[in-house]
Amino acid sequence: MRLYAPLSFAVLALTAFTAAAQTAPKPSASNAHPVKTRATASPIIAPTPPMGWNSWNFFAGKVTDKDIRAAADQIVATGMKDAGYIYVNIDDTWEGQRDADGVLHTNDKFPDMKALADYVHSKGLKLGIYSGPGSKTCAGFAASLDHEVQDAQLYASWGIDYLKYDLCSFRKDVMAAKAPDDKAEQMRLMVAAYDKMGNALKESGRPIVYSLCQYGWDAPWEWAPALGGNLWRTTDDVKANWMSIYDIVNQNAGLAKYAGPGHWNDPDMLEVGNGRLTLAENRSHFSMWAMLAAPLLAGNDLPNMKPEIKAILTNKAVIAIDQDKLGREGTRAYADGEVEVWTRRLAGGATAIAVLNVGSDRVASHPFHLSLAKLGLKGPDKGKDLWTGQEVTLTDNQPIELASHDILLVRIDAPK
Ligand code: GLA
Numbered sequence: 001m002r003l004y005a006p007l008s009f010a011v012l013a014l015t016a017f018t019a020a021a022q023t024a025p026k027p028s029a030s031n032a033h034p035v036k037t038r039a040t041a042s043p044i045i046a047p048t049p050p051m052g053w054n055s056w057n058f059f060a061g062k063v064t065d066k067d068i069r070a071a072a073d074q075i076v077a078t079g080m081k082d083a084g085y086i087y088v089n090i091d092d093t094w095e096g097q098r099d100a101d102g103v104l105h106t107n108d109k110f111p112d113m114k115a116l117a118d119y120v121h122s123k124g125l126k127l128g129i130y131s132g133p134g135s136k137t138c139a140g141f142a143a144s145l146d147h148e149v150q151d152a153q154l155y156a157s158w159g160i161d162y163l164k165y166d167l168c169s170f171r172k173d174v175m176a177a178k179a180p181d182d183k184a185e186q187m188r189l190m191v192a193a194y195d196k197m198g199n200a201l202k203e204s205g206r207p208i209v210y211s212l213c214q215y216g217w218d219a220p221w222e223w224a225p226a227l228g229g230n231l232w233r234t235t236d237d238v239k240a241n242w243m244s245i246y247d248i249v250n251q252n253a254g255l256a257k258y259a260g261p262g263h264w265n266d267p268d269m270l271e272v273g274n275g276r277l278t279l280a281e282n283r284s285h286f287s288m289w290a291m292l293a294a295p296l297l298a299g300n301d302l303p304n305m306k307p308e309i310k311a312i313l314t315n316k317a318v319i320a321i322d323q324d325k326l327g328r329e330g331t332r333a334y335a336d337g338e339v340e341v342w343t344r345r346l347a348g349g350a351t352a353i354a355v356l357n358v359g360s361d362r363v364a365s366h367p368f369h370l371s372l373a374k375l376g377l378k379g380p381d382k383g384k385d386l387w388t389g390q391e392v393t394l395t396d397n398q399p400i401e402l403a404s405h406d407i408l409l410v411r412i413d414a415p416k
Contacts, residue, residue, distance in 0.1 A: 044262045045207050046230040048323040049295045050162065052087025052128065053080075054269050057240070057299025061093040061139050064109040065116055068127075072120045074302035081124065083314040084323060087162050087209070088120050089128030089297065095141035102147055104154060117159035128162030128209070129155055133193035134169030144197065145173060152200035152208075160208060165197055167214035187218045191227070198228035211266065211295075216251075221258035221265060231266040231295050238268035240275025242405055245285045246358055252292050256329035259293050265329065266295050273300030273309035280406035283387060284356055286312050287409045290322035291330035291342050291354050317386040318409065321352045330354070333375050339368045339402070343375055349414030351377075353394070357402035367399035383412035 053071050055063040072088050075081050096107035106113050113129075120127040131151060132143040144151045144165075155163060170193055171186075179185035194212055201208045212224050212232040220232035235251050238244055248267045255265045270289060272282045289296060298313055305313075321344060330344030330352065338359030344352040355370060372379040372394060379396040386409045400408060 046209050046264065047261045048325065048327065049264045049293055050087055050209055050211075050231065051084045051296040051319075051323070052089055052126070052162075053085060053298045053302065054087075054089040054091050054128070054164075055299075056091035057238075057269055057271055057274055058301050060091075063090065063093060065111060068116060069119055071302050072123050072125050074305070075125060076123050078302065078305065078310055079314050080298070080302075080310075083316055084319055085296070085298065085313075086124075087126050087128050087297070089130070089162055089164065091130045091164065092137045092139040092166070093141055094129065095131070095137065095143075098142060098147070102150055104142055104147065104151060107141075113158045113160075121159060126161035127159065128164065128211075129158075129160045130164045130166065132166040132168045132170060132213075133190075133197060134167070134171070134173045136169040136173075138166055138168040143169065145170070148196050148200040149203070152197065152204040155201075155208065156204035156206035160206075162209040162211065163197070163201060164211040164213050165194065167217070190214065190218065191223055194224070194229065195227045202228055213266075221255055225258075225263040230262060231264040233266045233268060235267060238271055240271040240277055242277065242281050245271065245277075245281065245288075246405075249288045249292070249356075253332045256293075256331045259327065259329040261325075261327040264293060264295060267292055269295075269297040269299045270313075271299060272312055273298075273305060278405065279308060279312075280403050282309065282312050284405055284407040286315070287318060287321075287354055287386075287407045288342070288356065290318050290409075291344050291352060293322060293324075293327060293329040293344075296322055315386065317384065317389075317411065321346070321386070321409075321411065334371070336368060336371075339400075341370065341375065346411070351375075351412045353383075353408075353410045353412060355400055355402065355408040355410075357404060357406055360404050367401055369397045370394065370400050372396040372398075377412070381412045381415075383410045385410055 053075060059067055068088060068090055075085050094106055094110045096105040098104050117127045133145060134143050135145045137143045175186035175189055178189060198210055201210055209230045210228050212220055212229045215236050216234045224232040234255060235248050238248055252265060252267050259265045272286050324346045326347040328345045330342050333341045333343045338357060340356045340358055342354040346352060373396055379394055381394045383392055385392045392410060
């Protein structure tokens with residue numbers, strides 16, 4: 001649920017020509033924030049993009065302690081844990097009231113957060129939680145304004161491993177209230193608020209992944225790493241439909257240089273298995289998040305997950321692209337008609353190539369021809385199709401057929 005509209009982003013255009021012409025969100029002019037650079041804690045938090053599951057996309061405000069325990073059980077039982085999904089993240093609506101000392105309590109849906117953390121940890125998993133710099137969360141529950149240090153210490157005492165910190169009412173409570181007509185000052189206040197919680201987490205003494213959620217306002221990729229941010233949302237909320245997913249992919253083109261070990265662009269949580277996404281759309285969504293070195297936070301109904309959805313979420317070869325230790329996010333190499341070609345450099349000289357049909361027609365009658373030359377490759381290049389598992393050889397100008405919204409994802413090994 002979003003109670004406030006974000007700053008405007010480019011209207012979605014589904015033709016690749018338009019897509020290619022659209023540029024990534026522009027860093028804003030007000031980015032000269034006086035933020036000190038913090039020495040990176042050792043060992044580095046989130047050396048690869050965090051993987052796990054978050055309650056919001058499926059449960060929204062209904063999530064309970066029982067659902068979180070069931071999700072943890074399922075992450076183990078389905079093999080997701082073995083595939084790398086470690087964080088079990090409670091999103092909004094766990095919060096109760098503050099007592100006379102300002103200590104925040106959980107609401108009735110979460111009777112004992114410490115016991116829940118112990119349970120999740122007993123499965124070899126980690127527990128995440130949610131708050132924000134304003135007085136209220138997006139769903140109207142208590143947030144951390146003026147209680148940052150106290151809340152960070154509370155999370156640490158519970159054994160929390162991950163915090164998603166969502167702007168929400170801070171816009172009204174502080175930005176609009178203190179600087180109604182001064183956008184630059186509003187942004188400074190926002191950055192200072194994220195810095196405050198970054199410090200509070202650091203001083204809590206517990207390694208806690210710090211996830212900034214302020215919808216890409218004021219180019220967080222430029223200032224969030226210096227605040228100890230391990231990931232920052234780049235866009236407004238994802239929805240379980242192709243328009244939303246492709247729009248987010250498009251908006252992330254151009255941000256690759258800001259990502260790296262410990263600090264990642266976050267195109268939002270996964271919708272794989274939600275809504276009416278087709279199998280091709282689920283595959284493309286997951287593949288493109290891997291190309292974008294995105295956090296892989298599943299958001300589906302784990303106890304009722306269909307086998308084909310489990311197969312997508314646990315495809316280890318695709319996950320290996322996402323988790324590649326070089327940490328170089330992929331980029332859009334070129335677009336041709338309604339087909340986009342993205343590449344990602346991988347450790348050891350390997351390359352991932354994604355060919356994505358963003359259009360609503362099958363690309364068949366006028367097959368798309370892949371230009372290896374445009375990717376700096378000569379061909380023939382041997383590799384593996386990561387969805388069929390088959391060995392493939394790519395040659396220059398090779399025709400490729402793709403169903404609507406489907407993807408070819410190939411890993412090319414380093415030349416011998
Ligand atoms: C915002 C965030 C979402 C979710 C909701 C919870 O909309 O962007 O990811 O956390 O708040 O209220």
